[in-house]
Amino acid sequence: MPASMRRFAPNRTTRYVLLVAFLITTFYLSFSLTQKIYSRESSTLASKTDAAVVMSPPPSVLPIFFETRATSESISVASSTSSISSDVLSASSSSLPSSSFSSSSYLSSPSPSPSPTPTPIPVEEPAPEAPRRANATLLMLSRNSELDKAAASVRELEDKFNRQFAYPWVFLNEVPFSDQFIARMTELASGPVYFGQIPPHHWYQPAEIDENRAETGRNEMVEEDIIYGGSVSYRNMCRFNSGFFYRHPLLQQFRWYWRVEPDVHFHCVTDEDPFLYMEDNDKHYGFTISLLEFEKTIETLWETTKEFIAENPQYVAPNNSMAFLSNDGGETYNLCHFWSNFEIADMDFWRGEAYEKYFRYLDSKGGFYYERWGDAPVHSIAASLFLRKDQIHFFDEIGYEHHPFTHCPHGPGLHRKKRCTCRGWRSFDYQGYSCLKQWERIHP
Numbered sequence: 001m002p003a004s005m006r007r008f009a010p011n012r013t014t015r016y017v018l019l020v021a022f023l024i025t026t027f028y029l030s031f032s033l034t035q036k037i038y039s040r041e042s043s044t045l046a047s048k049t050d051a052a053v054v055m056s057p058p059p060s061v062l063p064i065f066f067e068t069r070a071t072s073e074s075i076s077v078a079s080s081t082s083s084i085s086s087d088v089l090s091a092s093s094s095s096l097p098s099s100s101f102s103s104s105s106y107l108s109s110p111s112p113s114p115s116p117t118p119t120p121i122p123v124e125e126p127a128p129e130a131p132r133r134a135n136a137t138l139l140m141l142s143r144n145s146e147l148d149k150a151a152a153s154v155r156e157l158e159d160k161f162n163r164q165f166a167y168p169w170v171f172l173n174e175v176p177f178s179d180q181f182i183a184r185m186t187e188l189a190s191g192p193v194y195f196g197q198i199p200p201h202h203w204y205q206p207a208e209i210d211e212n213r214a215e216t217g218r219n220e221m222v223e224e225d226i227i228y229g230g231s232v233s234y235r236n237m238c239r240f241n242s243g244f245f246y247r248h249p250l251l252q253q254f255r256w257y258w259r260v261e262p263d264v265h266f267h268c269v270t271d272e273d274p275f276l277y278m279e280d281n282d283k284h285y286g287f288t289i290s291l292l293e294f295e296k297t298i299e300t301l302w303e304t305t306k307e308f309i310a311e312n313p314q315y316v317a318p319n320n321s322m323a324f325l326s327n328d329g330g331e332t333y334n335l336c337h338f339w340s341n342f343e344i345a346d347m348d349f350w351r352g353e354a355y356e357k358y359f360r361y362l363d364s365k366g367g368f369y370y371e372r373w374g375d376a377p378v379h380s381i382a383a384s385l386f387l388r389k390d391q392i393h394f395f396d397e398i399g400y401e402h403h404p405f406t407h408c409p410h411g412p413g414l415h416r417k418k419r420c421t422c423r424g425w426r427s428f429d430y431q432g433y434s435c436l437k438q439w440e441r442i443h444p
Helices: 012-055 063-078 086-094 103-107 144-165 179-188 211-223 232-243 274-280 300-312 345-352 353-365 373-388 436-442
Strands: 136-141 170-175 194-198 256-260 285-287 290-292 336-338 341-348 392-394 400-401 405-407
Touching: 063 179, 086 194, 103 436, 136 232, 144 170, 144 179, 144 256, 170 179, 179 194, 232 353, 232 373, 256 285, 274 341, 300 353, 336 373, 341 345, 341 373, 345 353, 353 373
Parallel strands: 136 170, 136 256, 170 194, 285 392
Antiparallel strands: 256 341, 285 341, 290 336, 400 405
């Protein structure tokens, strides 16, 4: 270096001072630039916060859920700026309006509304299935004058059976029922109740009957002291029950019936549905008492039946119950029959071709009036010949009484199981005029 210049060269000390000044200037410029950048970002944040305060609903109406959510966001904002130096953050915060970062204003900022709680849709429990019932009815033929006796029968059968099953009742009469009768039966029955009048041509003696001949026959029976021997009304009833009851308009809606008469008694609880038993087991006729008929009342019935069978052999069922009716293969009638004041049976059987033709054939002979053919032997003969023997059922478990005869269950354990009130020694089943032993011979 020339000597002239050497005096102006900085010494070591001067160089250090210049270097420090340069560094300080550089740092100052960097700091200023950084401060401006963060001041601008803070101002933007403050303006957004002010706008949010204007849009927010009053804090007093915000639920605590919103407050909790806002606090979480404030924590998130703080976390996002954690990389900025504390000095810079302090400077940025100080440039904001005091209200824009206050907790009360920030917590009132809008938050996403929570999804509305869905209203639970009630799930309807499936209705319990109604207990299965047969298409059946309880059937009574009664007069207004038999009100008390009819009421006693209805009350007993309701108590012992129908309160549990609520089967309908059908009451039939050859004249209109009185208001008193209707009110009393309706009060006692647990199911629907129907009252019907029998059409005159189904009840009264047909015009083609020779009344002189019929009267002679009645008088002879009166002389021989045969029960109901002189009664035309009884004969009307037997003919109606033999071939017309199942045609009544009120009964067209039903298939099964349980015949009940005034002044009968039921001695045991029937807690199983006999109609369903019949339906499920291919039974068509059920009885409790069987006995011998008065021979004088049906003197020509069997011969008339044999004539019909000879003309219509196709109606005789295989494996039938002829052995219940006859001890000699059908040559003669042994007088056994099912006592039809109690019947649980299938009206479709009576409505069928075989029985309809059989009844019309009998009716054409006039035996219901010239003699005193009863519906019991007519039903019994038809069921025994036109049904298989396994389609007829003995209801041992139903304790039943129609004066003067009683059936009391005698199967093992039945008396206790069915809570019977009858006494076994009174049961008619094995007395001299009973036909139960005859039935048991063909049903071992």
